[in-house]
Structure formats: C-alpha cells, structure tokens
Amino acid sequence: MKTSLAIPVTKVQKSKLAETDFSNLVFGKTISDHMFVADYKNGEWTDLRIVPYGPLQLNPSNAALHYGQSIFEGLKAYKNEAGEALIFRADANWKRMNESAVRMCMPEIPEEVFMEGLSQLIDLDRDWIPTAKGSSLYIRPYMFATDDYIGVKPSDTYKFIIFTCPVGNYYSKPVSVKVETKYTRATEGGTGSAKTAGNYAASLYPALQAQKAGYDQLLWTDGKTHQFIEESGTMNVMFKINGKIITAPVHSDTILKGITRDSVLKLAKDWGEEVEERFLSVSELKSAFENGTIEEAFGTGTAATIAHIRLIHIEGKDYELPEKPSDAFSHRVLAELDGIKYGTKEDPHGWVMKF
Numbered sequence: 001m002k003t004s005l006a007i008p009v010t011k012v013q014k015s016k017l018a019e020t021d022f023s024n025l026v027f028g029k030t031i032s033d034h035m036f037v038a039d040y041k042n043g044e045w046t047d048l049r050i051v052p053y054g055p056l057q058l059n060p061s062n063a064a065l066h067y068g069q070s071i072f073e074g075l076k077a078y079k080n081e082a083g084e085a086l087i088f089r090a091d092a093n094w095k096r097m098n099e100s101a102v103r104m105c106m107p108e109i110p111e112e113v114f115m116e117g118l119s120q121l122i123d124l125d126r127d128w129i130p131t132a133k134g135s136s137l138y139i140r141p142y143m144f145a146t147d148d149y150i151g152v153k154p155s156d157t158y159k160f161i162i163f164t165c166p167v168g169n170y171y172s173k174p175v176s177v178k179v180e181t182k183y184t185r186a187t188e189g190g191t192g193s194a195k196t197a198g199n200y201a202a203s204l205y206p207a208l209q210a211q212k213a214g215y216d217q218l219l220w221t222d223g224k225t226h227q228f229i230e231e232s233g234t235m236n237v238m239f240k241i242n243g244k245i246i247t248a249p250v251h252s253d254t255i256l257k258g259i260t261r262d263s264v265l266k267l268a269k270d271w272g273e274e275v276e277e278r279f280l281s282v283s284e285l286k287s288a289f290e291n292g293t294i295e296e297a298f299g300t301g302t303a304a305t306i307a308h309i310r311l312i313h314i315e316g317k318d319y320e321l322p323e324k325p326s327d328a329f330s331h332r333v334l335a336e337l338d339g340i341k342y343g344t345k346e347d348p349h350g351w352v353m354k355f
Contacts (some may be wrong), residue, residue, distance in 0.1 A: 005048065005116040007036070012052040013080050017157040022130050025168040027303065028138070032128040035163040037320035039146075045160070048113065050121055053163055060154030061196040063155040064144040071100040072142035074302040075259075077122050077164070079129040079353075085122050087139070087353045090115065092259045097141060099257075100194040105154035106143060113160070119355060121162055130166045136341075138167045138303070165254050170234075170303040174310035175216040176317070177232060180206055181315075185230070185254075187223035187240065192230075192254035207233050216315060217299075220280060222254065228279035230254055235301030236261040237309075239280060240329055249277040250300050260300040263313055266349060273329065281315060291320040297321055298330040306334040 012033045020030055025297045031053050038048045069170065073093045078086045094115065098108040105167050118139065122129075129137040141162045145155030183206035184190020191199060203218075210218050219237060229249050231237055236258040238247040245268055268275050288294035289312075299307035304355045308330060311320050339345030340352060 003160050003323050005112060007048050007050055007116060007120050010052065011118075011124075017127060020166070022132065022135070022166060023204055025130065025135065026165055027167045027170050027299075028165055030165050030167075032125045032137070032164040034125055034168065035161055036121045038113055038117065038160045040158040040160070041156070045107075045110065045113050049117075050117075050124060056159075058146075059148045061148045061150050062145070063147040063149055066150055067145070067152060068196070068198040068201075069104055069106060069145035069155055069158075071097060071104055071106065071140065071195055072140060072197065073097045073195060075139045075141075076302060076342075077129050077137040077239065078341045078343070079126075082343075084125045084343070084354050085129060086341060086343055087118070089259050089263065089351045090118060090353055091292065092262070093141070095103060096195065096257055096259065097143070100144065100196055101195040103191060104196055106145070106158060109143070109160060117130060117160075117162055119353070121164065123355065125164060129169075130165060132168070134169045136167060137164050139164050139275075157306065167303075168269065170301075171216070174308040175299070176214070176311040176313070176318075177217045177219050177289075177309055178210045178213065178215040178313040179229070179315070180210070180218040180220055181226040181282070182225075184223035185220040188252070188254060190253065191252070191344045193252070193256060195256060198327070201307070203233055219312065222279070227283070228281050231256065231258075232299050233300035235304055235307060237297070237299050238264065239285065239288075239294065240296040241280075241284075241288045243273045243295075244276050245329065246280050248279050257352070258300055259339075260302055260305060263337060263349075264300050264306075265350065266286075267333055267336055268329070270348075272331075286314050286319070288351070291313075292322075295322065296324055296328055300345045303332045305337060306330055 035053045037051050038045050075093045101108050143160045146157045146159050147155040217233045220230045297309040340347050
C-alpha cells in the first residue's frame with residue numbers, strides 16, 4: 001500500500017505463526033510477531049519503527065509505574081473473502097486516544113503517526129488476522145510516560161506502541177451482571193471519560209467480588225447517589241424498554257465514549273428506532289422487570305461487540321431477561337456490524353479502512 005511515512009522495519013527471525021493454534025484462541029494471550037513503536041522527546045514524536053514484539057527496558061523510577069500516566073485504545077482488524085485487511089473505525093480510536101491524552105497531560109499523537117504506524121503494522125502481520133467466524137485481530141495502541149523521575153509532575157517523555165493479537169469471542173455466551181451500589185468507577189471531574197489504566201485498576205476489586213458471587217460483570221452506578229446506571233466494566237450498556245433504546249449519555253465525564261456504542265446508535269437511528277440518551281435509574285430498571293416492559297439489555301464494546309445480558313442482579317434479587325426473538329434489535333445490530341466489519345455488507349458510513 002502507498003505510505004507517506006518511511007517507517008523502518010526489523011522483521012522477526014522466525015515467525016510464531018506456524019506454532020499458533022488459531023482454533024483455540026484465548027482473548028489477549030497470543031501476541032503477533034511485530035509491534036510499532038514511537039518515542040516522544042524534546043516536544044516531538046521521533047524514532048518511528050516496527051520491530052519484533054518483545055520486552056521493554058524500564059528503570060525502577062519510570063514515571064508511569066509510579067503515577068499512572070498510561071492510556072490505551074482497542075480496535076480490531078478483519079479479513080474479507082478477498083483476503084483484504086479491514087480495520088473498523090480507526091479514525092475514531094485515534095481521536096479518542098488524543099482526548100484521553102489531553103486529560104492525562106500527555107502529548108497528542110499526530111494522525112499520520114497513528115494511522116501509518118497502524119496500517120503498516122497490520123500490512124506486515126496480515127497473516128495473523130484469523131478467518132474463523134467471530135474471530136479477529138485485536139489491536140492495542142497505548143502510550144505511557146517514560147521519564148526516570150519520581151517527582152509528581154507530567155512526564156516530559158513518552159512511548160507509543162501498537163501491538164496486535166488474534167482473538168476469538170470475548171464472551172462465549174450471554175452474561176450476568178450485578179448492579180454495583182457501593183463502589184464507584186468514576187465521579188464527575190475525574191478521569192472516567194478517559195481510557196486510562198487507573199480507571200481499570202480501580203474497578204478490579206469490586207468486579208472480582210461480583211465474579212466470586214457468580215456474576216460476569218458489574219453495572220456501575222453514579223458515584224454521588226448510586227441511583228443511575230452508567231456503564232459496565234468492559235463496555236457501555238443499553239436497554240430496550242417499552243420499545244425505546246435507552247443508554248447513558250457521553251457528555252458526562254464519567255462515561256467512556258464507546259465507538260461500538262456510537263456505531264450501534266447510528267444504525268438504530270438509520271432504522272428508525274427510538275433512542276433516548278439519558279441516565280436510567282436503578283428503580284426504573286427494576287420496575288421495567290416487574291411490569292414486563294423490558295425487552296433487551298446488552299453491552300457494546302470493541303472486545304465483545306454486542307454482549308447479550310441474560311440476568312441482572314438488583315438490590316439482592318436476580319432478574320432474568322425475557323427470551324429474545326430472532327429479529328430482536330441486539331441480534332440485528334450485531335449481524336449488521338459483523339457484516340460491515342467482515343466486508344459482507346454495505347458500509348454506508350465509511351467506517352472501514354481497507355487494504
């Protein structure tokens with residue numbers, strides 16, 4: 001493919017492809033051969049290169065390890081029947097990563113650096129894109145501080161890396177979730193809308209307690225009152241109640257601006273579905289179960305795409321979702337998104353980068 005940046009490439013001496021079992025992919029465990037790396041110093045991104053995936057050398061005083069200046073993104077590449085690589089909404093991930101960078105006092109990444117590094121890496125490792133149904137190449141761009149200094153201040157230097165891993169489905173079956181009303185994921189004025197490592201670290205303990213109690217994930221509520229549902233641990237969340245799709249708005253700085261969420265809402269509006277971007281209260285959700293007006297609940301995210309929710313635990317009681325018909329919205333939108341991503345359906349919004 002044509003490129004505008006000359007990025008030097010050092011290839012692996014021996015690829016791991018031959019020893020990789022693509023029929024048994026555990027999400028995030030198998031890493032592809034190469035990674036793209038760029039360093040930020042003296043006010044500019046420099047030393048762009050693609051090298052074999054491998055360990056990093058860090059000093060014990062590395063600023064990111066002490067103060068958490070670390071952000072990341074997640075997107076996926078697919079392969080169509082013609083063998084072309086398809087990357088879904090990479091421009092949205094670049095924009096969101098820069099929004100996270102601003103919030104975390106980190107340098108923004110020029111579009112050319114992000115897109116060229118991404119596309120040239122995928123072009124080199126395109127054979128790592130799995131072709132089985134439901135599988136894809138997960139792409140992890142991330143940036144972290146690299147100053148060797150333990151004073152509390154923004155770092156002056158950073159490293160930006162993209163690596164990839166072939167993956168299967170994140171959730172193999174519908175999930176059960178628990179409404180969390182004690183612990184808090186994010187509060188107004190905090191970093192909840194940034195995709196920063198510390199947000200996920202804070203969520204691990206309550207999520208583990210929920211898993212020990214038999215639930216797959218949490219539904220986080222607002223940090224002030226715990227009366228309104230915000231998002232789930234690994235995804236935004238949507239409900240279809242009385243014919244309306246309801247999901248939390250992303251103008252709040254406690255909600256991550258999900259790219260799959262945005263895609264789902266665009267398709268819903270294309271299809272004439274009624275959408276309400278507002279906070280759903282826990283009491284309203286409970287009433288919807290009790291009066292039978294809830295039709296569907298599902299998560300939206302890059303890893304899961306659409307994660308069907310089968311059960312929600314609210315205030316000490318488990319509520320099961322009704323059986324969904326084959327033409328339920330969550331089934332239709334999943335099929336539509338998969339069709340666009342794998343190149344079997346029209347891409348009216350221009351979401352796919354193909355090469």
